[in-house]
Amino acid sequence: MSKNTVKLSISALVLFCGLLQASPANALTNKKNPKTEKDATKEKDSTDTKKDKYADLLKDGVYKKGMFNTIQVKTDMYFEIPDSLLNRQFLIVNKLSQVPLEVNDAGANKGMNYENKLITFHKDTLANKVWVKTQTPRVSSPKEDAITESVKDNFIESVLEFFEIETQNPDSTATVIKVNKVFDGNQSSFNDVLTGLGLPTSIKTNLSYIEGIKTFPKNIVVKSLLTTSVNEGSGDMPVSLGVTTNIVLLSKEPMQPRIADKRVGFFTEKSWFFSDAQHKMEEREYITKWNLEPKDEDIEKYLKGELVEPKKPIIYYIDPATPPQWRQKIIAGVHDWQIAFEQAGFKNAIIAKQPSPEDTDFDIDDVRYSVITYAASPKSNAMGPSVMDPRSGEILEADIIWWHNVMTSVHSWMRIQTGPIDPKARANKFSDEHMGEAIRFVSSHEVGHTFGLKHNMGSSFAFPVDSLRSKDFTDKMGGTAPSIMDYARYNYVAQPEDGVTAITPQIGLYDKYAIEWGYRWYPDQETEKKALRKMIEDHQDDPMYFYGEQQSYLNIIDPRSQSEDLGNDAMKASEYGLKNLKIVVENIIPWTYDKGEGYYEAGKLYMGAIGQWQMYNQHVLSNIGGVYLNHAVYGNNKKAYEPVPYQTQKRAVEYLAKNALTIPTWLFFNDEVLDKTYGLKDSPVGPFEYSPYSLARELQYTTLYYTLMDERLLRLLENEVLQVETGKEKNFTISDLFEMLNSEIFALTNKGKSLSILERMTQKNYVDALIIDVNKLFEKTSKKGLITDHSLQVPTLCNHLVEDNKLRNINYTVMKRVSEVTTYKKGELIRIKKLLSKKKNTGNKATKAHYIDLINRIDEALNLN
Structure with missing residues (x-):
């Protein structure tokens, strides 16, 4: 049957169906039949029947x-x-x-x-x-x-x-x-x-x-x-x-939405707006927020700058299933936000309380109640999602889920990151008061999400690293970053001799600013638009108010916006962190001592210390091929794409050469610890033990693989092209990277020295990371199948918030098979082969066998046989 025939058939069918829907006697005229006396009687009987059925119900x-x-x-x-x-x-x-x-x-x-x-x-x-x-x-x-x-x-x-x-x-x-x-x-x-x-x-x-x-x-x-x-x-x-x-x-008229700005971190609802005056459709994003308004009789006071109570405060109820010792700490974490809402002009805007016995209708699952629900579960997490009116972004109700085992995460952070400077953070079990302060911080962070705030992973970059070692600075600023919505956990930079005590994240300058931007009430849209723009412009050059989107840890583009990092210099912060980590490793056995018990806690702490070391490597690595992604708009004179400075990238490679390419024996081969336990990680079938050599090999390989990942090298190429074509200042290049890695990894080979087993391991990891990409160039292979699953990642919170997982859609990888990346990798493999061919008869027996093995691997990968 032809297409035209099909169309005719469908048309005929539609016409036929239309005729059937009309009454038989008047199908063509489409006139209604007058009601007969019989019809009226039937209708009356039907109504009576329905009334009878209602009465029966x-x-x-x-x-x-x-x-x-x-x-x-x-x-x-x-x-x-x-x-x-x-x-x-x-x-x-x-x-x-x-x-x-x-x-x-x-x-x-x-x-x-x-x-x-x-x-x-x-x-x-x-x-x-x-x-x-x-x-x-x-x-x-x-x-x-x-x-x-x-x-x-x-x-x-x-x-x-x-x-x-x-x-x-x-x-x-x-x-x-x-x-x-x-x-x-x-x-x-x-x-x-x-x-x-x-x-x-x-x-x-x-x-x-x-x-x-x-x-x-x-x-x-x-x-x-x-x-x-x-x-x-x-x-x-x-x-x-x-x-x-x-x-x-829902209300007949939705709340007046507030249009989002990428420079302030709010969750958003997308909308398409049409109007007669347009030349094209307008795409809008509305922030998600509670509808907080001054009472009618207080509007004049509010506009004069006086603090007023809102028409309807935001109320959170504490789940009655919450253990009693944590309830007031969770409530305090909610009330910590009062100061931010006061900056927006409202007092007593947020209330946290336990449900009253008189409220017989109280039900955790009832959306009239925003509840911090306590879940008996082995899961170690907490999250703060909200229910919103999709028409406007108005938050109707908040659901904070608090998993019982979240305390295992905060215990691990505090012991590893602050144990060296805080004796209260060293035991297998903290005092309720000390754990309570951690619960208060987590409560504040999760409640922040229920106000509509996203993670601000760029906030911690505002603090100079050395300032985190200053008692005066940390006492004045409070916490570890200008925003509690960052993943700036505890102060691992401060050293024991610094006397720093303000080591816990707190509500900061950015948080107050973001709440004011999202919640200050304005009498009309035009006033609102101008005021909000001015608020941003007034703070756009102050790093304390910088907003940095969360990125996937598998591919950090902007190293300023990272999870779990501190300060504006990852290399310096990580060096200080390693000094403290050595203290932790030296004290694993005494800090976890429990008479008559095994070494489970010691194994867990040991694995946590190794995970912290790997996290420092990742923070540093992100600077290589990194690009600062700035919020450029007309008038603020910011560069949208700014390569990480040459010296910063060079220092990043030097840090990795010193602390990752050279495996730290103090961490992986500590006799006092290994005599008692390997590193332990819990699994569904019980604790899983990791031998130190295999763990060091896997984590070092992960660092090298991500150092050489295609997208990172493509960003380096991008910056090199821009430098050559535009005459910009010197950027760090792929040649710089390979030169530094090669000279470090093959330093002893160049000297004709014998290699230790760990030095041979590093060379094998480097060659294999180069080969993997060459072999997989034309195959659709996921990274996940090639490398570790990052099982040693430090515990995180809020990983349910998938909206936070993407920065900006920047394509660096299109047509990568015809880019210079593989040319450089193949060139590096050939360079290594030439060196090994020249040195294959130097060193001890194990070193010689190692060189022959690498030569064969390279030949096979490049089809040189």
């Missing part, structure tokens, strides 16, 4: 009043939807409320919000149905503009679900529908928990049921137990999940 069921009145008849659940709420927008918010061990072990816990949907209800009396429609509200336009009609037609709602109309209330102002199917697992339209958790199974409806419904003036809460099964190779295993679905009535 009330007689047999439990009736509750709320946003939707609800009727429960045994296991059947009914919503009574008022006509006044038809076509209004609601937000479905789905949360986990109970999980079994198997799901807990996978990192999913009570309180987690896994799925949200925007919906509307539409009554169709002709079809006797209520249709539920959904849409993604990313589009807006002025109501009075002509293009708005086109916007309506081109971004319509889609049908999500339908319900049969069971009956109506006596005065026909509300419609009753039976809702079991969307809550008991029969339909996933309202609640698709399995997809939300990534479980490729289906709900077993005969093992699932609705546990209860609660209705309130502006929301409904439905709790269900949904069961599925998973197969782990030894038969089906049942998995039941307690889930809570909230249906929340």
Whole structure:
């Protein structure tokens, strides 16, 4: 059949269907038949029948009043939807409320919000149905503009679900529908928990049921137990999940959104804006924020600069399951933000408290309550997501998840990073007071996310490294960076003799500034726009207010914005860090001593120390081929792309040569530690032990692989081209990098000396890292398959925030197979082969065999045989 034939057939079918929808007698004229007396009688009987059914439901069921009145008849659940709420927008918010061990072990816990949907209800009396429609509200336009009609037609709602109309209330102002199917697992339209958790199974409806419904003036809460099964190779295993679905009535008019600026770190909601005056569509990003406003009677005071209380403060409730000794510390972490909101003009803007026994409606899963939920779980983390109105970015409710084992992470950070300068941070178990201060810091950080703030990984770069050794400076500035939203953990730079005591991250200058930028209230949009721009311009040259996006640790482009680093000089900070780390290693056994116990704690601390060493290597490495990515806009005279200075990159290579290419024997081959334990890392099957030689080989290889990764070398090439073509100052080049690495790694070979096993290991790692890329040049191979999984990464928090994982979309790798990268790598391999061929008969027997092995590897990789 031809395409034209298909089109005609479809047209005919549409016409035919249209005729069928009209009444038979008037299909062609499309006129309605007048109602007969018989029809009127039928309609009256139908109405009476429905009234009878409504009365029967009330007689047999439990009736509750709320946003939707609800009727429960045994296991059947009914919503009574008022006509006044038809076509209004609601937000479905789905949360986990109970999980079994198997799901807990996978990192999913009570309180987690896994799925949200925007919906509307539409009554169709002709079809006797209520249709539920959904849409993604990313589009807006002025109501009075002509293009708005086109916007309506081109971004319509889609049908999500339908319900049969069971009956109506006596005065026909509300419609009753039976809702079991969307809550008991029969339909996933309202609640698709399995997809939300990534479980490729289906709900077993005969093992699932609705546990209860609660209705309130502006929301409904439905709790269900949904069961599925998973197969782990030894038969089906049942998995039941307690889930809570909230249906929340949204305001008729969304909050006035605030347009984002890349120079201040807020989470955002994207939107497309259309108007008649445009020459093209405008893409907007709205920050996510609470709707904080002064009371009407206080507006004049607020505008004069007086502190006023907001119409509606932000309230956080502490989960009653939280151990008592931590509750006040978590509350204090929330209240630490008061000073930031005062800078925005509001006092008593945030409140943290324990739920009152009088509040019988309190429910952790109810979206009317922002709760810091305490999860009994082996997971060591915490996170602070929010539920927001997708139309405007308004935060409606916050869900901070606090995993019990987060204390293992903060314990590790404090002992390794501050143990040398703080005796309180050395034991296997800290005092409750000392651990409580760490919990307070984590609380503040996570609460910051629920205000809409993203990580500011560039904040710590504002502090000069040596200032972190100054008691006066650290006392004055407080903490380790101008922002608690950085991953600037504890002060590992300060030395024992410095007397520094302000070593914990705190609310800083950037945090206060960001909250003011996001939350200061303005009477109109034009005033807001000018004030916010001026606020940024007033601080754009002050490093204390710099915002640096989080980047993937696998590919850091801008070395100023790194996780877990301190200060503005990674080499200097890491040298100080190593001095303190030597103290830790020397004290692993005495600090972990526990009479009658084994050396598990010693092995864990030892592995943590090695992980800290590797983290310093990564901080330094990021400077090689690094580019400072500045927020350039018209008028601020900033360079958008600024290569890391030549001397900084040179110093980075020198640091790696000294501390990574030369394996530190004090760290990997400490007799006092190795007589008792290897490094230990927990795994699902128990502690996993890493032998020092294999661990040193793997981590050194990782450092070399990332030093020579294609994208890093392509950035070096990019900077070299810009230097040659534009006459800019000297940039660090690939030739500089290979010259420094080669002269260090093959120094003893050039002298004809014998090599130790560790020196031979370094040469093999270097050659293999070069060969890997040459062999894989034309293959689609992931880095993950070639290298370590970074299993020794220092513990992190908030890694759920995937929006934070990308800096800017800068393409350095297009058509890399025809770039100079492989030319340089092949050239370096040939250079190494020439040297080894010349020196293959020098050194001891092991060294000679090693040279022959490397020559054969290079020949095979380059097809020189």
